[in-house]
Amino acid sequence: MRALYVAGAVIVVAGCTTISDVTSAGDGNYTVTTQVRGGMTPWGEVKASSLKRADEYCRQQGKQMHPVDMQTHGVRGWTPQEADRTFSCVAG
Template sequence: MKGHILLLGVSMLAACTSVTGINSRQDGHLTVTSRARWDLVSWNRVRSAGVSEAQSYCRKQQKQMHAVAVHSTGVRGMTTQTVEVIFDCI
């Protein structure tokens, strides 16, 4: 029973954010953007979703993710929170 509740909780957290695919920038870096789907999602959760996606992308290439910059917009409860992670796989 506890396992089902934990799985449901993790699924709910994953449903709180959306993450774009990995894109290349003209300066050679990679970027991924994550957005809150609900107004009550914390900035930290939105940032973590983007960073996790970047780490997963680099891990598939057997490299490590190096964050170059993290930009955020939006205010919790007022506007949609968006976080852009700019990174390299090294």
């Protein structure tokens, strides 16, 4: 029975993370969004997921990611958490 409680707690804490495709935001900027539903994911992890995806996108082009803006929405453990990262890719 205890194992069942532990498994339930892990599911609640873990949540479900979705990272969007990178989309053009105009003027040479791009946007990527990370969304976490459920759980108690720290905001740092939510933001880091968007940052990592943006960095990967620019590296694929042989460039470096330059952060432009970061917006967060939601309440941890209450509503879905979203981190919207706007960035550009610049020559290294």
